[in-house]
Amino acid sequence: MDNQPTRRNFLKKSSAAAAAGTVLSSTIARSAHAQGSDEIKFALIGCGGRGTGATMNIFNSGGKVKLVAVHDAFEAKASGVVNSLKSREKGKYADMVDVPAENIFSGLDGYKKLLQVDADLVIIATPPGFKPQQFEAAVNAGKHIFMEKPVASDATGVRRVLAAVEESKKKNLMVGIGLQRRHENQYKETIQRIQDGAIGDVLCTRVYWNGGGIWYRNRTEEQTEMGFQCNNWYHFNWLSGDQICEQHIHNLDVGCWLKGEYPVECNGMGGRELRMNGDATKSQIFDHTFCEYTFSDGTKMYSQGRHLGGKSFKHVAEYAHGSKGTANVSGSSIDSSAGNWRFEGQRQRGHQQEQNDLIAALSRGDIYNEGEYGAMSTFTAILGREACYSGRILKWDDLLKNGTELAPGIDDYTLDTVPPASPGADGKYPIPVPGQYDPFAKA
Template sequence: MENQPSRRNFLKTSTAAAAGTTLASAIARSAHAQGNDEIKIGLIGCGGRGTGATVNIFETKGNVKLVAVADAFDSKASGVVNTLKQRNRGKYASKVDVPAEQIFSGLDAYKKVLETDCDLVIIATPPGFKPQQFEAAVNAGKHVFMEKPVASDAIGVRRVLASVEESKKKNLMVGIGLQRRHEAQYLETVDRIHGGAIGDLIALRVYWNGGGIWYRNRTEEQTEMGFQCNNWYHFNWLSGDQICEQHIHNLDVGCWLKGEYPVECNGMGGRGLREGGDASKSQIFDHTFCEYTFADGTKMFSQGRHLSGGWNHVAEYAHGTKGTANVSGSQISGQDGDWKFSGKRQQGHQQEQHDLIEALMRGDIYNEGEYGAMSTFTAILGREACYSGKIVKWDELLEKGRELAPGIDNYTLDTAPPTVPGDDGNYPVPVPGKYSPFA
């Protein structure tokens, strides 16, 4: 526990490419310093986000090539190779060089990608599997781009933090898919707030209120594990719930603005719209509300929701002693007048890959693993407060939080998952007032 990063003063700098100490990697220098040598990519997790991240890397200035893929399901692993070759009328076909013997499937398929000669791996799997996969990638000496969130429970976060320390010792690149930290409009807005544009922060408000999420009905041939992995968003051991999987972006911005992480959280939530029909075969909540408290008493108020026909809003706001900021709108109203970002707004999913690949080409290494883990844990803290209906302390939860998937390193598609349906066919769901966040 003494090696954990401090919650306070965790990230004051706003330049994403300088997150952590900028290091010169011997691996990166020798392979990519001139920008001409090929950067070989391995893809772990062939769903929409993994495919999207790969396309974003194809769109960079790097001499990149996809050489290996892995997914829990063979159809997805094989399918992504053909999809990428045909994408945009064959635009990326020359960047896809994945022989049949390097298309892997199964819950252990990530290990086989790491045995190839790829330089950089994309980890875009359900969050519950990421700690073990990230650890293995670091042990294999691979640079990593890992989508958020990076875990689904406290044990997973601790495991990621330990692997981050190892990645620093090995001078490995670690990019995390919290793309707002790479967008010019966010960088300048946050920099101005850190510079005092609205005075001292009094309160933060963050939102991810959306219309809903997909649900995939069971097929006859699926095992229980296969069904849950294919329908991963609806199981908290896999996704961490909506607050982790989506709302993490807004929580991350709030903590970035504050420059530290909260000491406690209380919250409330439920799943009134997930009762009845196939969608009831799910564990997750459809609404959460959290009050996070920082060490100095500053509050961050959080809303997350899935509601068709409701008020959809994905945004962040900051209130200070000298003004207010619409952070997502890149606007500030302060005592020195109003300001609005006038530059070119950037698409973060693409920009984060421009930054990552260009850094590798230069031979520069940055590491976003710590704030990826800490922001993930902020979301987990909120989830456990909502599930339990209690005030949950950061330090206690990080040390004693329950493990959602014991023995996950040995899971296969035939393993019984850590949560199974009851006699009525429904899955156990957290009941506030009865649920305990601790093991």
């Protein structure tokens, strides 16, 4: 049973790791950067907004870095990002971009060729459904990795990531995960104070990602169905994991971080009322979720995730309620019977700070690994989604071991493959129906 990826075994391992220290000195034969040079060569898998953003953050990290290869499912996007990065801010980054034509890769399997390029670090910023196999391949190739959140879209993918994380530790590889709040001083100090007892025993937390909506890209005549879905990946649960995974994961991660553990079960509700004006021929994900997570001591984390425009309540934040007071975690303030506190230090921008920390550590030859909490926070979101989709109370260990695989055979997908969420004869995509959806269905 110790080999099963259960919540209990993760907590045992993470406690041991914490006792040993979070940063390990690198002992691998090759240095953290190119041998004989202080330059860090990196490659980009996924040339969308977040991949481009992470690349810019690395350029601005203060380290000596160079982008040497890129990959995207779509050739135009892969070649386009190279030209775009060279011309940004009047050519400020042109000397940091050295991507010859032969190092521009496309297609769903192009990342395999990219991993053969001489690079020290790989950014993985693709749709979550594709990340487990890409992360596994990067670990097998001996690359240091920064991977955006969430790291998977289903239980199968999370198990795969956790197994690859164990391999990355054996190889002493850097693994950074894009849960950037963990790199911000204001969050770190606020949560440390809560864990030190500033509000007494934490009785419950409230976390929110209520926003206005997301982008949509119209279908073009030359697109295959797979191409259309990959270009609109957020709208398909096998690719994005739904809004609770793609965005709300940040707030769920904060709630688990301050609690110091992950939930044992979840009860949820949600639906799809106004997404794309109710048009199921364009999207299949929910537009609202509400979850009640339960921790081992019986305390709760209440979660709201929503996309709704107009004058609706829009809020992205986290709060904690304790026996001696309350904390506005995202607002970096505490009100308690022992006295009030407000963070007065310099606030950090997480997306930049996480790359500052990563590049500085690699330049020193130090290694840290955020893979486990990246996978476990991803699964917290998946647990909530499946509870909302099914209308059931779901246990963490049951779902992690036996949860539905959303995209069987995904390693062999191409842009001509029929996607797992294909439209019916009426042109509508399958929508999960609470009370009918089976979170343990087998392919």
